[in-house]
Amino acid sequence: MAQEKDHQSKYVRYLLGEMSEAEQSAFEKDYLTDDQVFAELQMIETELIDLYVREELNAADSARFEQHYLNSPERRQRVEFARALQKTTNSVSAPSATRAMTAPQASSESWLRRFLTRLGNK
Amino acid sequence: MEHAQVEINRSRKLAIRQRSQRDRDWSKICSDLINYGIAPENAILASLNTSRTHRWDQTTRTLYLEISRRFRLILPDSAPGLRPDSPLLPKSAAQREAAPVRAVASPAALLPEPSPCTDLTFPISDLLPRHRRSELTRDSLAALLAFLDPDPERAGAQYVRLQTKLTRFFQGRGCATAAELADETLNRAGFRLARGEQIRALTGYLYGVARNVLREFQAHHEKHFLPLEELSLREHPIVIPEALPELRGAEEKVETMLVCLEQCLSEMAADSRHLLLEYYQDERRARIEHRKMMAIRLGITLSTLRIRVWRIREALEREVSKRLCLSTLS
Numbered sequence: 001m002a003q004e005k006d007h008q009s010k011y012v013r014y015l016l017g018e019m020s021e022a023e024q025s026a027f028e029k030d031y032l033t034d035d036q037v038f039a040e041l042q043m044i045e046t047e048l049i050d051l052y053v054r055e056e057l058n059a060a061d062s063a064r065f066e067q068h069y070l071n072s073p074e075r076r077q078r079v080e081f082a083r084a085l086q087k088t089t090n091s092v093s094a095p096s097a098t099r100a101m102t103a104p105q106a107s108s109e110s111w112l113r114r115f116l117t118r119l120g121n122k
Numbered sequence: 123m124e125h126a127q128v129e130i131n132r133s134r135k136l137a138i139r140q141r142s143q144r145d146r147d148w149s150k151i152c153s154d155l156i157n158y159g160i161a162p163e164n165a166i167l168a169s170l171n172t173s174r175t176h177r178w179d180q181t182t183r184t185l186y187l188e189i190s191r192r193f194r195l196i197l198p199d200s201a202p203g204l205r206p207d208s209p210l211l212p213k214s215a216a217q218r219e220a221a222p223v224r225a226v227a228s229p230a231a232l233l234p235e236p237s238p239c240t241d242l243t244f245p246i247s248d249l250l251p252r253h254r255r256s257e258l259t260r261d262s263l264a265a266l267l268a269f270l271d272p273d274p275e276r277a278g279a280q281y282v283r284l285q286t287k288l289t290r291f292f293q294g295r296g297c298a299t300a301a302e303l304a305d306e307t308l309n310r311a312g313f314r315l316a317r318g319e320q321i322r323a324l325t326g327y328l329y330g331v332a333r334n335v336l337r338e339f340q341a342h343h344e345k346h347f348l349p350l351e352e353l354s355l356r357e358h359p360i361v362i363p364e365a366l367p368e369l370r371g372a373e374e375k376v377e378t379m380l381v382c383l384e385q386c387l388s389e390m391a392a393d394s395r396h397l398l399l400e401y402y403q404d405e406r407r408a409r410i411e412h413r414k415m416m417a418i419r420l421g422i423t424l425s426t427l428r429i430r431v432w433r434i435r436e437a438l439e440r441e442v443s444k445r446l447c448l449s450t451l452s
Contacts, residue, residue: 004432017294017296028294028329029326032287032288032291032328033325033326038287040427041290042436043429046436050402054265056406063212066277072297072300074300075293081383081439081442083381083444084383084442085435088384089398089403092314103193
């Protein structure tokens with residue numbers, strides 16, 4: 001599990017521009033070659049955008065996101081889409097889910113938030 | 123004549139983007155002038171060696187110009203967003219009266235004319251040195267597609283996947299024109315294949331080409347694009363970010379996207395729509411718990427649910443983006 005988290009933290013650091021040149025180059029080669037790595041990168045990117053739009057990133061992460069991530073019109077458009085989607089989901093009430101009493105298991109998003117909190121505290 | 127887009131971004135850097143391919147739609151490379159800098163009605167853009175201004179797109183708030191090699195940015199003296207002590211403002215009240223604000227209501231009003239306002243002249247340059255750019259020919263595209271897969275449909279899908287990955291690469295390296303640079307990378311690979319050269323491992327080769335394109339872009343960009351910060355103090359348009367009307371533009375954009383999104387959602391299969399809307403419900407902890415419940419209810423793992431919803435969302439985002447592009451062009 002720890003290995004998996006460490007692996008995932010790579011994606012976030014890449015998206016926030018916090019990798020060294022060597023690490024970034026290796027990661028770029030990885031996702032260009034491996035479709036699974038690229039799919040995971042895209043999913044974590046979407047989750048990061050959502051956290052930003054929902055104002056669930058701390059101030060430091062938010063600033064890093066704006067400085068590094070929002071550097072292209074295409075990315076800004078993705079953020080605008082996430083904002084529109086958030087507005088829509090907030091205004092729509094979906095069918096309620098059945099609540100089951102099971103032991104909580106950390107989701108990717110909760111992990112992402114904890115990781116970003118740790119980054120912010122450094 | 124060349125088409126170009128002019129942008130003043132949040133950090134007050136002036137960017138000039140040129141259309142790199144005739145068949146690429148404008149919205150792919152457009153950002154807007156009003157959102158990231160000075161409102162167009164307060165900044166008069168005029169080209170020195172041109173017969174006409176091209177077009178002002180109200181929807182995307184982007185100014186398109188037909189220009190030759192240089193253009194001129196004229197900032198009226200009383201433009202909102204300029205500090206009272208801006209060196210651009212006239213020194214006396216008399217000077218101020220002699221420099222009335224110009225409200226630009228239509229592209230026709232953007233024609234260059236003598237003005238008492240400060241004007242800044244910028245060179246226009248290409249994204250890459252002209253001699254380094256590869257034109258996509260029918261032969262090179264065919265060679266690349268044939269190399270990717272003998273089946274044209276699968277080759278096309280593979281081409282799009284590579285283009286997406288390369289675009290992410292250039293975005294990660296801070297290039298605002300990532301899509302054009304990704305195309306350039308693929309064009310070079312196609313050109314090489316069309317000449318009958320051998321490429322053993324395509325992705326490794328593409329990565330090498332992409333690094334070269336990036337280096338050329340960075341070197342050319344630094345040499346030819348003039349950040350406003352590098353101008354002399356007298357020429358520098360000091361902007362108060364709080365006074366800029368960028369929020370107005372942003373709200374309008376979100377509103378347009380919202381309408382399009384709702385339309386696309388209404389046309390989506392009902393089960394996909396419900397899944398998507400339910401997945402994004404709730405706030406923070408409650409949202410996470412809710413997703414766990416959803417996964418249990420559907421009899422799938424949380425990871426499978428995450429992938430399933432992400433795919434639906436990606437398809438929706440692509441559709442919204444496509445329709446927004448079409449509405450911009452029409």
